[in-house]
Amino acid sequence: MKKKILIHDIAKHLDVSIATVSLVLNGKAKEKRISDTLAERVLKYVEEVGYKPNQLAKSLRTGKTHVIGLMVEDIANPFFATVAALIEKKALARGYRIIYCSTNNDTAKALDLLTMFQERHVDGYILALPNGVEDEVSALVRRGKALVLFDRLLPGVLTNAVVVDSASGMYEATQHLLGQGFRRIALVMAHSEQTQMAARQQGYAQALREHQLPELVHEIALPQEHEQIVHELQLFFQVQPACDAVLFATNYLGVYGLEALTRLGKRIPEQVAVVSFDDNDLFRLYSPPITVVAQPIEAMAEDIINTLLSALESRAETGRIVQLQLAPQLVVRSSSIRSRGQSSNEG
Amino acid sequence: MKKKILIHDIAKHLDVSIATVSLVLNGKAKEKRISDTLAERVLKYVEEVGYKPNQLAKSLRTGKTHVIGLMVEDIANPFFATVAALIEKKALARGYRIIYCSTNNDTAKALDLLTMFQERHVDGYILALPNGVEDEVSALVRRGKALVLFDRLLPGVLTNAVVVDSASGMYEATQHLLGQGFRRIALVMAHSEQTQMAARQQGYAQALREHQLPELVHEIALPQEHEQIVHELQLFFQVQPACDAVLFATNYLGVYGLEALTRLGKRIPEQVAVVSFDDNDLFRLYSPPITVVAQPIEAMAEDIINTLLSALESRAETGRIVQLQLAPQLVVRSSSIRSRGQSSNEG
DNA sequence: CAAATATGCTAAAATGTTTAAGCAAAATTT
DNA sequence: AAATTTTGCTTAAACATTTTAGCATATTTG
Missing domain, CATH: 3.40.50.2300 (Response regulator)
Known part of the structure; x- marks a missing residue:
């Protein structure tokens, strides 16, 4: 069982400081005037030994986890499962992980899960909530957390949202x-x-x-x-x-x-x-x-993740609120309603 | 916006050391001979101000995250969605969180996600995998990680598993x-x-x-x-x-x-x-x-989480492997097969 | 009464990073 | 040639915990 390799080991082997390695790895080499030659040496060796920074330590230091908390009513419900699958895919492509939970429309459970998300230091929240959690969500909004409600709004809570009309x-x-x-x-x-x-x-x-x-x-x-x-x-x-x-x-x-x-x-x-x-x-x-x-599930997922990521990235302009209302589509299927004898399958 | 309260603040206010607070909070008061009176004072004040330890710091120090990684083929597939929902529920009740992802049967994606799980330091793995990831999973097994395969086995990998016959x-x-x-x-x-x-x-x-x-x-x-x-x-x-x-x-x-x-x-x-x-x-x-x-979805979920948790808890006896094979059930529905006269809606 | 043990707590190391501040040497300016 | 600026890197603090080892003081033992 090979020992886990640390940034310290990289630094020692290359005979440079830990800071140097860290700066190179975080793309701050130019900014902090690390020479190109050294930066390359670092990257090469890191690649060679397959060093991966410890995300826990990183998160502890930076306060960012790159994790998004997604709360749905019931993950076994095809609507929510599909939205979740799409959001997960799109988030992953942008470097974020999703951790999701079902509330089963239970207020107490939703509160628990909100606490859990905070404990896990999620960077952002995507929420389809039961009523009764207005205060907690308002508190999150007030603290400037990146957040987007979907499927349903929360009465009295003004924040980002993506819903269907x-x-x-x-x-x-x-x-x-x-x-x-x-x-x-x-x-x-x-x-x-x-x-x-x-x-x-x-x-x-x-x-x-x-x-x-x-x-x-x-x-x-x-x-x-x-x-x-x-x-x-x-x-x-x-x-x-x-x-x-x-x-x-x-x-x-x-x-x-x-x-x-x-x-x-x-x-x-x-x-x-x-x-x-x-x-x-x-x-x-x-x-x-x-x-x-x-x-429009695909569009919803896209809008949700876009809204959340822009909220995450624009930490500065805290005032901005995005509320999207998407149009659903009536899909008429039983063409033969009230008319007899039609046995065609329409496309 | 109230400042986040730390263990340090608790210690300072009670005029004791950080160590004392930590020990009390982790139930080691008796073991480490902290007096009952003091222990109670600590607990009371912690409750009063609603102090919650930072899980990132805790995980960094202890190496435990209380998170289980669950990998399914597709979360929008009702079978996997239902299993996932049940596992999540049971895990939550035992103090574990689930982070789940879909592989879409893509080997490369599964490998990525396995790496992601490791980066996130999940305590245990529940996996329904595509082929082609045998080596990585074997490596996890060798490193003594708590792990259970489900729905399908991985050829050549001998480890805990819950499947249907x-x-x-x-x-x-x-x-x-x-x-x-x-x-x-x-x-x-x-x-x-x-x-x-x-x-x-x-x-x-x-x-x-x-x-x-x-x-x-x-x-x-x-x-x-x-x-x-x-x-x-x-x-x-x-x-x-x-x-x-x-x-x-x-x-x-x-x-x-x-x-x-x-x-x-x-x-x-x-x-x-x-x-x-x-x-x-x-x-x-x-x-x-x-x-x-x-x-038998409910039974599968139960067996999966039980197997995983006992693997997690019995760190010592590493040898033990649990392989369960559950019996599926034929549900005969079309009682009228091969009999005529079904006047159905041919319209 | 000295020695040994028990009691009740604390100091500090350890976990693995990021990053602000700073320092010596080299290059440039005056 | 002295002063200033730039270059290229490092030191060390910070993030928030857990936990080992140990230190006084008090109590018990011989």
Whole structure:
């Protein structure tokens, strides 16, 4: 087992000071007037023996870890998993590592994790949070930490954010159903104060209001057992037989909803038309394919990491706040809704 | 902005030495004969001002970070995402943090990430690796690092591992199809030397051999564009019209496969029966529901973290190697296979 | 009562870097 | 030739802890 090689060993072998080696390695050779010949000798030897500085020591001294903390609702949720995968990839390419955690929408857990991120001295924060952590996040903002919220905002916290325009996405989806002739349109959403949830309901409500139709909202309390939720939805669809279409506010609600409808033997869209927020494999390949409000995941990831990195790099101009609102896209899939006999698979 | 409080500040305020505070905080008060009264005073004041030791300094000094590096193939793959979420949860409960990364089955990226893990001084490694990193992993094992492989082994590397018995899972699945009367059974797998892939093919091959039936294997080269893969599968199913059933070796291949079959308008199971390794929402809710070889994800996560933590804690007995092989479960879903009269939504 | 032991704490080294400040020699200016 | 500037490097402090070795004082033992 070869001993770990230190900067000290490099210096000794080359018969120079530790400082010299460090300066060369950090690209400050010119600035600090280390001669080119020596700088090259150092680099060559470092390469030769494969010396890698101890990151812990480095971080302790500089206060930078090159680690970004990413907090999502649930890493097993395809939306968050995909965003996380993309962010990780883009961050890695820019020299940053990601450490990610799921809050499961639990305020206490989110607080714990925020503390953990601070203990780990993450350089920046990317956060999709439950409500109830406003104070802690405000404190981070006040301390000038690089931070960007995504998916949802935090009421009363003014900081960088990248979100999707949920309201107009849901408005469009509702309009689409109305355009297809549906009149009793239900909305299934998570019981939550989160901003994106509220916006989705708002978009739905507005479209119905414009047609002077009543709202039919069902809120699911979370977290709950899978089986429990499906059961609750089955009951809802039985008690609410009048509804001829349903909107699901998130992809997991859509999945549960399809399961409930399948169990009840309801035919889609003849008995109930279905539209969900968020796309996924199931909706795309289900028969009939499910129309969705798709989020621009790739663009979100790009915007998130860009916003964070520019916040990180421009330590000086602390005032700057970037708030981006991206447009979701209605992906209409069941072309044969309300029309019979069409058996074509559209592209 | 309040200044960060240090152990030094605590010591000064209580008029004791830094060493005393540190010893008390690390539970060595008794051992080092710090009086109970003083120990309590320290703890009380620490609590009062909310002092938290700097983890970087601590790690630098002790060599422990309480961080575990988890490497998966793709965090956006539901199997890995779920395993990751469970491991994270269990690790957190035992005082460890997880930092995870996706290799995308890219050897170079995996090597990079292994280096990154070492630079970050992770205490332990949980790894689902592509081939080609045997030497580096062997080096880690030799250096006595706490490590556990999962999902797949690494040829020639003898160390802790938690895997599923892919061969018998696939054998059972193939037997199931044979029992249903299918005779031209194809296997779609990823082109890869990975042990779990080989085992899956082997299970399939054995079942066919026992019935003296020919193998019909199609290997997909990865990584490749989504669209490209689906297209390739469409071609396969057109060129291979003789096959009456198909096994997919992973969940993402199953998803692509369903997409290809849907586009070709093939009816399942009348024209082609489908079984996939790995479960997911799509297979469960597809109509008809898809039979799968489900992996015991919860048990895997539990075994993985237990194996790792005991490796971490028993630094002494370095010889001990734990290799677990878990049984997958065939979940038969399409009860009506080979029976007619499914009046489905042909619209 | 001297010697040995126990008690309760502290000084300082160690962890592995970065970087501000500074110093001698060489080069340039006056 | 003295003064000044530039060059090329080094010294040592700082980052925030843990932990070994040890030092007084108090207590017990012989």
